[in-house]
Amino acid sequence: MRLNIVVCIKQVPHPEHFHEIKLDPESQTINRRGIPAILNPPDKHALEEALQLKERYGGTITAVSMGPPEASQIMEEAYALGVDRSILLCDPLFAGADTLATARALAIGIQRLGEVDLILCGTHSMDGATGQVGPQLAEILGFPFIGFVRKMEIQERGTVLAERTIERGYLKVEGSLPLVLSVTKEINTPRLPTVIGIMEATQKEIYTWDTKELGIDPALVGIEGSPTRVSGIFERRLSRKGELLQGDPEEVIRKAIKRLRELEALR
Amino acid sequence: MSSKNEIWIWAEQRQERIEPSSIELIEKGKELAELLSSSLAAVYIGGSGERIEELFEYGVPKVYLLHHPELVLYQGGPYSILFSRLVAKYQPQVILMSTTYLGLELAPRVAALTGAGLTAHCVDLFVERHKDGHILVQVVPGWGGNLMVKIVCPERRPQMATVKAGIFEKPQRRPGASGEVVSNPVRLDELDWRVKAIELIEEEEDRSLEEADVIVCGGWGVKGAGVMDDLQKLAETLKGAVAGTRPLVDAGLIAENQMIGISGKTVNPRLFISLGASGASHFTTGFLKSKVIFSIDQNPNAQIFEVSDLGIVGDLKKVLPVLVDELERYMQSRG
Ligand SMILES: Cc1cc2nc3c(=O)[nH]c(=O)nc-3n(C[C@H](O)[C@H](O)[C@H](O)COP(=O)(O)OP(=O)(O)OC[C@H]3O[C@@H](n4cnc5c(N)ncnc54)[C@H](O)[C@@H]3O)c2cc1C
Ligand SMILES: Nc1ncnc2c1ncn2[C@@H]1O[C@H](COP(=O)(O)O)[C@@H](O)[C@H]1O
Numbered sequence: 001m002r003l004n005i006v007v008c009i010k011q012v013p014h015p016e017h018f019h020e021i022k023l024d025p026e027s028q029t030i031n032r033r034g035i036p037a038i039l040n041p042p043d044k045h046a047l048e049e050a051l052q053l054k055e056r057y058g059g060t061i062t063a064v065s066m067g068p069p070e071a072s073q074i075m076e077e078a079y080a081l082g083v084d085r086s087i088l089l090c091d092p093l094f095a096g097a098d099t100l101a102t103a104r105a106l107a108i109g110i111q112r113l114g115e116v117d118l119i120l121c122g123t124h125s126m127d128g129a130t131g132q133v134g135p136q137l138a139e140i141l142g143f144p145f146i147g148f149v150r151k152m153e154i155q156e157r158g159t160v161l162a163e164r165t166i167e168r169g170y171l172k173v174e175g176s177l178p179l180v181l182s183v184t185k186e187i188n189t190p191r192l193p194t195v196i197g198i199m200e201a202t203q204k205e206i207y208t209w210d211t212k213e214l215g216i217d218p219a220l221v222g223i224e225g226s227p228t229r230v231s232g233i234f235e236r237r238l239s240r241k242g243e244l245l246q247g248d249p250e251e252v253i254r255k256a257i258k259r260l261r262e263l264e265a266l267r
Numbered sequence: 268m269s270s271k272n273e274i275w276i277w278a279e280q281r282q283e284r285i286e287p288s289s290i291e292l293i294e295k296g297k298e299l300a301e302l303l304s305s306s307l308a309a310v311y312i313g314g315s316g317e318r319i320e321e322l323f324e325y326g327v328p329k330v331y332l333l334h335h336p337e338l339v340l341y342q343g344g345p346y347s348i349l350f351s352r353l354v355a356k357y358q359p360q361v362i363l364m365s366t367t368y369l370g371l372e373l374a375p376r377v378a379a380l381t382g383a384g385l386t387a388h389c390v391d392l393f394v395e396r397h398k399d400g401h402i403l404v405q406v407v408p409g410w411g412g413n414l415m416v417k418i419v420c421p422e423r424r425p426q427m428a429t430v431k432a433g434i435f436e437k438p439q440r441r442p443g444a445s446g447e448v449v450s451n452p453v454r455l456d457e458l459d460w461r462v463k464a465i466e467l468i469e470e471e472e473d474r475s476l477e478e479a480d481v482i483v484c485g486g487w488g489v490k491g492a493g494v495m496d497d498l499q500k501l502a503e504t505l506k507g508a509v510a511g512t513r514p515l516v517d518a519g520l521i522a523e524n525q526m527i528g529i530s531g532k533t534v535n536p537r538l539f540i541s542l543g544a545s546g547a548s549h550f551t552t553g554f555l556k557s558k559v560i561f562s563i564d565q566n567p568n569a570q571i572f573e574v575s576d577l578g579i580v581g582d583l584k585k586v587l588p589v590l591v592d593e594l595e596r597y598m599q600s601r602g
Contacts, residue, residue, distance in 0.1 A: 015517060019545060021410045030410065041517075099387075100379060129530050130387035132375035139379035144344055144461040147372040166368045167286075169470040171340060175462035185523075227384030227423040231395075231404065236413040236548060240560065242576040244567065249589045252579055256561070256590070257597055259577050265538040265559035266505075266597070 001158065003059035003177075005050045006110055006119045008137070009043040009078060011071040012127040021127075023233055039074040042122030044190035045183050050120055051082050052188065053154065060084045062113055066094055066105045072206050079201035080193035087113075091210035096223030099128070103136035105221045108214050110141065117158070119180040123148060131182065138180035146173050150186040270308075270449075274300040275359040275425075277350070278309040278330070279369060281467075283318050283339070285311075288365035288432040293325050295392060295435050296363055302394040303360065303401055308449075310353060312346050314339030316448075323446040326438050330446065331357070335453040340467055341369050344459035347376040353451065354381050354425060361403050362427045363392075374429050384420025385427040388529050390434050390552050397421070403428070408529050408548035413570060415548060431552070433533030473524055481507030481538045482554070484527055487514040488543020488564060492583040495520055498542060500591045504598055505538070512544045527553040543583050546571030563587070 013021055014036040022031050050061045063078035065071055066089040075086035089109045097105065110116060119141075121134035131147075138145035150170065151163040158177035163170045165184055193201075211218055219225060243259065245252045260266045276292040278285050293307070300307040308329040309322050316334045323330070333349050354362070354377065362377070364370035366388055378385035391406035402419050403426045409416040420426045476482065483502040489495060489511075502509045511521030513528065527534060528550040539557035543564060544550060551574050554560065562575040565582050572578040579586055 015514065018410070019547065023410045023414055023416065099375065099385070100382075103379065124530070128387075130375075131371050132378070132385060132387055135372050135375040136379040139347070139376050144459065145372070145376065146343065146462055148368050164368075164464070166341075166467075168472040169468050171464045172466040172468065173462060173464050179462070227378075227382065228386055228405075228418050228420045230416055231419040232417040233409055233414050234417065236415045238413060238555075238573045240574050240576060241572060242578065244572060244578045244580055246567070246580040249581065249586050252581065253586065253589045253593050256577060256579055257593055260538070260559070260561060263559045263576060265561065265576075267601070 001057050001154075001156070003053055003057050003117045003154075004113075004115055005053060005059060005061045006113065006116050007043070007046045007050045007061060007063050007078070007083065008106060008119065008121045008133070009047065009063050009065050009074055010040045010125045011037045011065065011067050011074045012040045012125055014038050015126055037070065037073065039077050040122055040125050042124055042126070042185065045185050045187055046120035046122050047078060047081055047083070048188045048190040049152070049183050051191070053118070057154070059117075062087060064106060064109055065089065066097070066102055066109070072208075075206045076201045076204075077193065079204045080197040081191065082197060085207065086204070087207045087209060089214070090208050093211050093218045093222045093224075096226065097221060098226035098228045099130050099132035100136055100227055101221050101223075101225040103133050103140055104225060105216065106133070106137050107140040108216050109209060110137075112209075112214070117177045119143065119178075121180065121182045123182050123184055134180060134182040141180070143178050143180045144175055145180045146175060147182045148184050149181045150184045152181070152183075152187070270357045272303070272305050272360045273308045273357065274303065274305055274361045275363070276307070276309050276327075277362070277364040277370065277373065278311045278319075278322055278327075279365065279367060280311065280313040283313055283315060285318065285321050286365070286367060287437065288367055288370075290325050290437050291432065291435045292363045292365060292430060293327055294438045295430070297326060299361060299392060299394060299403065305360065308359070310350060312338055312349055319448070320445065323444045324440045324442055326441070326444070328446045330448050332448050332450045333453050335455060337455055338453065340464040342460075342464055343372060343376065344462055346373055347380060348458055349453065350377045351380040354383075359425050362425050364427075364429050365432050366429045367432065370429055374427055378427050381425065382423055383425045383427045384423050385429070386418045387429050389428045389430050390529070392428060392430070402426075408552050413548050413551075413573060431529060431533065475508050476510055476525060476532055476534055479508035479534070479536050481505045481540070482510050482534055482536045482557075483507050483540045483542070484510040484512070484544065484554070485515050485521065485542050486512040486544025488583055490515060490518060490520060492543060492587070494542075494583050494587045497587040497591050501540070501587070501594065504591060504594050507536075507538070510534070512550050529553065541571055541575070542587065544571055545569050546574060563590075
């Protein structure tokens with residue numbers, strides 16, 4: 001049984017630089033210029049799962065991302081880890097997409113790949129954290145979906161047994177390929193790229209597809225194709241600000257404890 | 268009143284018991300219904316619906332009931348289709364689900380099937396005038412300080428949102444209250460069973476954080492100052508629980524299920540102590556309802572002080588050990 005696997009990966013700002021990201025009050029868009037970016041950590045588990053499945057069953061792995069030209073960095077990283085093909089869906093018309101418009105673009109890109117058995121996603125992107133793209137992609141493609149998979153096993157004839165995390169436990173789920181899954185970080189420990197892998201990756205072609213190449217109606221993607229949009233930003237009014245103490249630690253702490261007792265925070 | 272344009276909540280069940288996080292949506296749903304001159308209804312998909320009076324008792328006037336023994340466990344394909352058909356038939360204007368593992372899957376699936384706009388992890392919802400009508404405003408934490416972002420869905424209907432669990436309060440229960448049940452037939456052979464849940468396995472859940480009276484929460488500054496041990500000691504002294512911000516979790520110093528914030532837990536203890544955290548709204552959203560918030564940070568302009576009843580500006584390396592000592596003494600003196 002050979003498996004054709006697609007892994008959806010996203011480039012996100014480095015979490016250590018989150019506080020540098022600013023919402024532009026004028027345009028109400030996120031400004032992440034100049035902020036270091038990385039491969040979305042949850043997606044590493046999706047890549048790792050694909051690599052392990054390929055080792056076991058053979059087949060091909062295609063990494064797909066919708067993102068700006070700079071995202072070619074993570075497409076190269078995917079090559080370094082061992083995927084067979086990296087495809088970046090890249091067009092200014094994709095900008096400003098909400099999750100539905102993102103899922104649509106990914107679906108159209110994936111439909112061009114021919115027969116696909118398994119599509120793997122992370123549980124969430126660190127900068128959006130919605131977890132919506134995977135399930136929406138599945139519905140658009142008409143594939144079944146299992147979310148938050150923490151353990152999986154593929155049996156003969158393409159039957160998949162999975163453990164799906166829920167509150168206070170998990171569901172045992174059975175399905176059959178083709179499938180879209182989102183995998184949690186419990187599922188595996190992602191490998192690091194090898195030096196040879198990294199060297200070879202620079203030689204490999206990153207396929208870049210734009211809306212023309214994909215034959216996508218621009219009205220369906222990007223900000224145009226997004227049902228939701230930002231309508232404004234506001235400062236949350238927090239009138240809680242209390243006393244600020246500063247100075248000699250001993251003295252400050254004594255004052256603080258007294259105040260905490262007054263507030264009945266200490267018993 | 269017609270059934271069109273209602274406000275819906277998904278009443279998630281587990282073994283036919285309604286999840287508390289769904290009950291939390293009821294008050295907000297009613298408030299929105301009033302503002303949008305509409306009414307609230309719940310959608311219940313399950314095995315029998317034998318306990319749906321609970322929804323009436325918590326104030327839901329109407330329940331759309333879809334039941335079949337094969338639907339006791341959450342079945343992603345069938346639930347998505349059943350829910351979407353209900354949407355097509357009754358055309359609600361707003362649908363709210365809680366950010367449970369299942370809500371986070373069902374909401375996007377229904378949104379994709381119906382073309383609805385969907386916003387994740389909302390911390391507030393309200394209504395604004397828009398063109399010739401009213402529109403739902405969905406609030407999510409934004410970047411930088413206390414900025415909040417308003418998201419709307421101008422054209423497509425319904426407007427869908429998942430609501431961060433723990434943000435809204437559970438309403439009063441009025442035993443004996445009743446309401447309208449709208450039953451819709453379920454035909455199994457029309458549904459998509461390519462994926463099937465076969466068993467629910469219960470596991471013990473760590474609720475020490477939600478139940479703690481005192482929470483000592485570390486931010487990235489704790490790592491920088493190298494005072495993880497003191498943080499632990501402070502928690503022990505106060506018989507409190509340890510928690511952390513995302514960077515501390517990412518660094519592996521705090522367990523994933525001890526994270527506070529929009530992607531972590533929502534807590535409201537008697538005393539919340541924040542150490543070396545800047546106070547990003549993604550984080551502060553998770554503990555704003557604590558009785559008393561006390562924080563320490565070396566940056567006098569840190570946003571965390573805006574949400575604190577008491578703050579100390581100082582280096583944790585110097586301040587924290589003194590705090591631990593003094594509190595130990597204080598606690599001992601209290602016996
Ligand atoms: C979609 C999304 C969801 C998110 N969800 C969450 C979430 O659920 N929870 C969460 O926590 N974050 C979340 N984040 C991240 C959030 O935006 C912030 O990046 C994060 O909360 C910052 O953590 P911090 O305050 O510990 O670190 P920093 O912002 O780096 O702050 C460190 C603080 O420590 C202080 N400090 C440093 N050294 C010392 C010292 N020696 N003594 C005293 N003070 C010192 C500094 O002055 C500073 O204020 C999310 C982000 C996104 C984009
Ligand atoms: N722009 C994108 N390109 C490729 N995959 C994506 C993109 N955005 C999200 N994903 C996938 O969807 C998952 C959930 O992301 P999100 O819905 O943004 O939280 C991620 O872990 C990725 O696997």
